[in-house]
Amino acid sequence: MAGSRFAYVRSFELPDPVLPGVFMVVRIDGKGFHGFSQAHEFEKPNDAVALELMNHAARHVCQELRGDVTLAFGESDEYSFLLKKSCKLYNRRESKIVTHIVSLFTSAYVFYWPQYFPKKALQGPPSFDGRLVVYPGVQEVKDYFAWRQADTHINNLYNTTFWSLVLLSNPPLSERQAHETLKGTVSSQKNEILFSKFAINYERLPAMFRKGTTVVLAPTRPSSKVRKSKRRKAHPRELRTLHVDIIGSAFWEEPEAGAKAAARAEGGEERSKSESCRGAGVEDGLEHRKRLYIPIPSSVQADAAPFPPWEAPDRTQGTAGLGRWALRH
Numbered sequence: 001m002a003g004s005r006f007a008y009v010r011s012f013e014l015p016d017p018v019l020p021g022v023f024m025v026v027r028i029d030g031k032g033f034h035g036f037s038q039a040h041e042f043e044k045p046n047d048a049v050a051l052e053l054m055n056h057a058a059r060h061v062c063q064e065l066r067g068d069v070t071l072a073f074g075e076s077d078e079y080s081f082l083l084k085k086s087c088k089l090y091n092r093r094e095s096k097i098v099t100h101i102v103s104l105f106t107s108a109y110v111f112y113w114p115q116y117f118p119k120k121a122l123q124g125p126p127s128f129d130g131r132l133v134v135y136p137g138v139q140e141v142k143d144y145f146a147w148r149q150a151d152t153h154i155n156n157l158y159n160t161t162f163w164s165l166v167l168l169s170n171p172p173l174s175e176r177q178a179h180e181t182l183k184g185t186v187s188s189q190k191n192e193i194l195f196s197k198f199a200i201n202y203e204r205l206p207a208m209f210r211k212g213t214t215v216v217l218a219p220t221r222p223s224s225k226v227r228k229s230k231r232r233k234a235h236p237r238e239l240r241t242l243h244v245d246i247i248g249s250a251f252w253e254e255p256e257a258g259a260k261a262a263a264r265a266e267g268g269e270e271r272s273k274s275e276s277c278r279g280a281g282v283e284d285g286l287e288h289r290k291r292l293y294i295p296i297p298s299s300v301q302a303d304a305a306p307f308p309p310w311e312a313p314d315r316t317q318g319t320a321g322l323g324r325w326a327l328r329h
């Protein structure tokens with residue numbers, strides 16, 4: 001219909017290309033998820049199964065846009081996706097890229113819902129909004145993700161303390177009283193409230209709650225084999241789901257050199273954590289899980305896995321340097 005008298009309306013479409021040669025980050029955010037989480041009785045302050053569904057939807061996006069999306073980071077009801085500098089998706093048209101990612105994520109969230117909540121029907125269609133921001137260089141990209149992870153920590157510490165005051169205090173506090181109690185407190189004071197009032201060691205809470213989730217396209221393990229190969233295109237890649245610190249440099253730099261020590265420290269710390277989880281034993285496992293706010297859904301119990309996926313050691317160990325693969329062009 002190019003020649004019809006109506007064709008002039010096409011000229012109203014405005015071009016919206018993103019600058020070439022810059023990183024793009026698309027951040028999607030749940031619309032009205034406060035009400036959504038209430039309607040579906042998500043655990044407070046964190047629902048591990050709901051977070052894992054978010055992670056699954058994010059992996060779907062990363063898989064579908066493999067080669068363009070190289071890293072994703074999620075917390076609560078938001079996820080950020082990093083697209084590499086040389087990305088040519090939709091000729092870098094902003095509206096197409098944002099809507100495609102939002103749509104992929106939302107449909108995956110709904111599609112995989114029954115897998116995570118087999119006994120809980122969706123009460124309504126969830127939706128997400130999205131925005132695209134460009135970053136000129138590697139430092140800004142690292143700082144962007146550091147900003148999101150710092151936000152995860154601040155929110156999680158507040159929410160964990162808040163809901164402990166509401167749910168575990170004796171007598172229970174109202175939400176208003178809990179807000180009042182926390183007004184003006186700094187991190188150390190919240191940690192102290194958690195520990196002295198509720199015997200909760202914040203650092204022992206699941207890493208997924210404290211550090212959010214990072215999905216990265218990294219060389220297939222064992223990486224040593226890959227390093228020996230000179231043909232970059234032959235490098236097999238796999239999506240790794242991680243709950244690790246991405247604010248420090250260890251995640252982004254070659255494990256060799258200065259980061260080696262950090263990797264060792266990270267491995268030691270995480271090993272002792274997983275050992276402490278194991279050490280909880282069967283007899284006090286339920287109490288331990290309740291204390292850590294880990295829900296025990298029947299779907300997870302049924303497959304008799306020793307740990308739910310968010311506690312798998314490969315999500316926290318051997319992760320030093322993986323971020324650098326996401327920053328390649």
Ligand SMILES: [Mg+2]
Nearest residue numbers: 029030033077
């Ligand atoms: Mg939201």
